[in-house]
Amino acid sequence: MSENVNVSLKLFIEYLQIEKNYSQYTIEHYQHDISEFFMFMSEQAIAHLTQVEYQDVRIFLTDLYDKKMSRKSVARKISSLRSFFKFLLREEKVGENPFALVSIPKAQKKLPEFFYEEEMKQLFDACDASTPLGQRNKGLLELLYATGIRVSECSQIRLKDLDMYLSTVLVRGKGSKERYVPFGSFAQDALEKYINHGRKELLANGNVQENLFLNARGGPLTARGIRTILDKIIEKSSLTGRIHPHMLRHTFATHLMANGADMRTVQELLGHAFLSSTQVYTHVTNEYLKKTYMAHHPRA
Template sequence: MTADVNISLTLFIEYLQIEKNYSQYTIEHYHRDISDFFMFMSEQAISGIEEVQYSDARVYLTRLHENRLSRKTVARKISCLRSFYKFLLRENLANDNPFSLVSIPKAEKRLPGFFYEQELQLIFEACETNTPLGIRNLAILELLYGTGIRVGECVKIRLSDLDFHLSTVLVHGKRNKERYVPFGSFAHDALEQYIQKARAELLKGKEDHGWLFVNFRGGPLTDRGIREILNKLVEKSALTGKIHPHKLRHTFATHLLSNGADMRTVQELLGHSFLSSTQVYTHVTNEHLRNTYRSHHPRA
């Protein structure tokens, strides 16, 4: 393997960071996927990126399938390498894109999971409201369900982003996109209770860093911290399985559409760039309607 290989990867990562403004999480995936392909090149005695042919790309695709990776993972890896070579062509570091004609396997269509209202009620009831941490957890739960924001957006909220007069929160989304999202009376009350009664206790006299949600040490709450909080609430509610924060986002969207909200409004609230990302929730609501019909109609 030549030094040019590593240089090309460094340049591509800088491009993703500076020009594309991708998150660190996404960049790590790109770095890992391309590094895995470099290992394959070494095994195949391919010394330079410009030497990779379409036939090599096909062999690599076969290798991914032999490793029994999911279709989604295979599709991500091939898409990553296609983007990598597209960048190399732009920078005149390669003469061809060997992955341009490699067909990406279609991912399994999985409908997003969501909570029924009765299940969600059990999780809300699992929140203790007589401790600072319990009051904080209820505020997190009400805000996630009441706005549909991502957990990564939730941990980035500062006190100054909240407007209690208008009941809105300024959300800092993906790629530095910002949007205002309204929240309802339940989230309004839970947030006020948390800020007035619990947050100062959790800070424990430390200098206020301005982040809305605080961990038990007084520092800013992390993505992982919220996941642990939600999983403990699910365990306490006696519901089976683990919860991922996106399930509350799915629930928010599904409940809105089930109750008559229009697609464009839900798209804007979720911060989706494309309507197609929001349309998946119509499949959820339609499936729910079909199941209800089959279960209750005499001639279903």
């Protein structure tokens, strides 16, 4: 395959980092999807990106479906490659976008997964607040549940972004959009304990860091590191199954709406650009209320 293929990918990654300001986690997804298409090009003896045609794209999609790939995964790959070729078209590296006419398969409508209040208590109880790492984990879990912020946003929080007097945190969301999100007394207590004790001990293992959450070596805790911590917390709890990072975000929104918060407020707190992204929680809340009713009403 032509060396220009890898050069084009490198330019696209720089575009995502500098112009789009995407998180490293998102960029890795793009890189994986595009590299997979490069492998397909090699198998089909397509040497240059300018040689890719609509018919080649159809064969590529057929291969994905033959591998029993989910519609959600296929849709993501189409979106990644469409953006890639759109960038190449803008840079005049190709003459057309072969993915422009490909329709993205509609994903199966699936309600977001979330934790019930008693399940959240089990997660909090699984954090050993007597150790520096346990204090960090408790503060991390409390903040994620209290604010509904994304894991990628949480990993970027600096110590100076916290306002303990107003109980708010400055969050940098997608596209460098900033918003202030409040947090409650439970999160405040956990964060103060971590900052005054656990974080200072972790800092002794490394250099001075601006980041709020640190790893065991005293360095910044990455988004991937946060995901690993959440997995370990659920392993220590009595809950079964796996935790994915967005479950805490879904739980935050679901519990707010179940207790009477209006959709516009939840939209603002989550940092959603469109209200339609928040509306899914009305359906989740109905399920939540039904389960709560069935569990607690004496005549249910």
